[in-house]
Amino acid sequence: MTNPTQTTLADLGWTNFYQSQVDIDEVTTTTPARVRGVHRTQISVITTDGTTDLTLDPGMSTAEIAIGDWVLCDPKSALMIRRLDRISTLQRGSDYQHGERQLIAANIDTLFITTSCNADFNVARLERYLALAYDADVTPVILLTKADQTDDQQHYIDQAQALGPDLAVVAVDARDVTETTKLTPWTGKGQTVALAGSSGVGKTTLTNALTGENGATQGIREDDARGRHTTTGRSLHHLPSGGWLIDTPGMRGLGVADVVAGINEVFSEISSLEHQCRFRDCKHDGEPGCAVTAAIAAGDVTPDRLKRFQKLRREDAIATETTAQARIRNKKFTKVVKKAVKKKKR
Ligand SMILES: Nc1nc2c(ncn2[C@@H]2O[C@H](COP(=O)(O)OP(=O)(O)OP(=O)(O)O)[C@@H](O)[C@H]2O)c(=O)[nH]1
Numbered sequence: 001m002t003n004p005t006q007t008t009l010a011d012l013g014w015t016n017f018y019q020s021q022v023d024i025d026e027v028t029t030t031t032p033a034r035v036r037g038v039h040r041t042q043i044s045v046i047t048t049d050g051t052t053d054l055t056l057d058p059g060m061s062t063a064e065i066a067i068g069d070w071v072l073c074d075p076k077s078a079l080m081i082r083r084l085d086r087i088s089t090l091q092r093g094s095d096y097q098h099g100e101r102q103l104i105a106a107n108i109d110t111l112f113i114t115t116s117c118n119a120d121f122n123v124a125r126l127e128r129y130l131a132l133a134y135d136a137d138v139t140p141v142i143l144l145t146k147a148d149q150t151d152d153q154q155h156y157i158d159q160a161q162a163l164g165p166d167l168a169v170v171a172v173d174a175r176d177v178t179e180t181t182k183l184t185p186w187t188g189k190g191q192t193v194a195l196a197g198s199s200g201v202g203k204t205t206l207t208n209a210l211t212g213e214n215g216a217t218q219g220i221r222e223d224d225a226r227g228r229h230t231t232t233g234r235s236l237h238h239l240p241s242g243g244w245l246i247d248t249p250g251m252r253g254l255g256v257a258d259v260v261a262g263i264n265e266v267f268s269e270i271s272s273l274e275h276q277c278r279f280r281d282c283k284h285d286g287e288p289g290c291a292v293t294a295a296i297a298a299g300d301v302t303p304d305r306l307k308r309f310q311k312l313r314r315e316d317a318i319a320t321e322t323t324a325q326a327r328i329r330n331k332k333f334t335k336v337v338k339k340a341v342k343k344k345k346r
């Protein structure tokens with residue numbers, strides 16, 4: 001282990017939330033460690049003593065560990081003892097085959113939802129990312145890159161700001177390192193941020209500006225969970241401003257699944273009315289006694305917002321259903337295999 005400058009747990013993002021989960025025995029026998037890489041049978045971690053690898057008990061799977069997780073380890077045996085509860089979990093619902101939502105990152109404070117001041121700018125996409133952030137309990141910040149390439153920055157800022165009066169919206173030229181000071185409210189000591197956004201919007205450029213490094217290879221890379229080496233692997237960057245940046249290719253295009261709560265929060269002006277509709281399963285499509293239709297007539301809800309709300313909810317429902325079915329299918333399959341193995345042993 002190496003430790004050039006004395007790192008504290010707070011530097012790594014440790015707070016009372018994690019401390020309160022450690023019981024008296026564990027205080028003396030274990031060390032907290034933050035996960036920076038997840039491999040098939042091992043995890044790479046950072047402790048106040050530097051970086052090291054930990055082995056898991058045979059009964060545990062690294063599939064349940066994400067970058068950013070806090071774990072307790074036995075420093076002598078280099079064994080992970082247990083994972084601590086998370087303040088936030090970012091996951092995506094694309095792994096229909098296995099019926100599990102795929103973990104992307106844990107214990108993130110802020111999600112930089114990145115888009116550019118050009119044709120990439122798309123309100124529906126921002127709403128989708130916002131739903132994921134809210135559902136994950138992560139604070140979203142809308143980052144508008146390529147602000148230098150438009151004459152009408154304010155036009156983009158206004159559209160983004162319309163998505164929530166309390167929402168932070170920041171426009172930057174991602175290539176200009178001095179502009180990243182606009183992001184210091186979220187990148188200070190111990191704070192953890194993640195970047196999401198479509199290809200080409202400037203995530204790599206921003207990462208380089210924030211880390212002061214050039215080239216994504218400087219980040220701490222990991223193998224994927226199956227032990228394959230991925231060229232575009234996830235990485236955890238330490239920022240000169242004291243924070244941590246999780247960069248993951250999984251955040252380029254995220255499908256929604258099982259994030260109804262997040263969607264409802266993004267479209268709160270609509271979801272808060274639904275219980276006033278006469279029919280519990282109201283589709284807000286011309287049924288009598290529909291509170292949402294009434295709000296549209298009164299000018300309190302725009303038809304476009306309702307359309308996008310319904311589209312996202314439909315997508316979420318389908319994905320949730322598919323995931324649930326896959327889970328049942330897998331359980332059945334495991335049972336069949338177990339039975340067959342038993343039979344063979346007899
Ligand atoms: N003018 C200007 N150009 C930018 C800005 N941000 C990024 N670019 C340019 O846009 C191009 C794409 O930027 P990247 O940082 O590679 O985008 P990315 O989001 O990492 O793309 P992927 O790796 O495909 O996900 C590069 O040529 C950047 O120099 C900006 O704020 N202003």
Ligand SMILES: [Zn+2]
Pocket residue numbers: 274277278282283284285287289290291292293
């Ligand atoms: Zn209705």
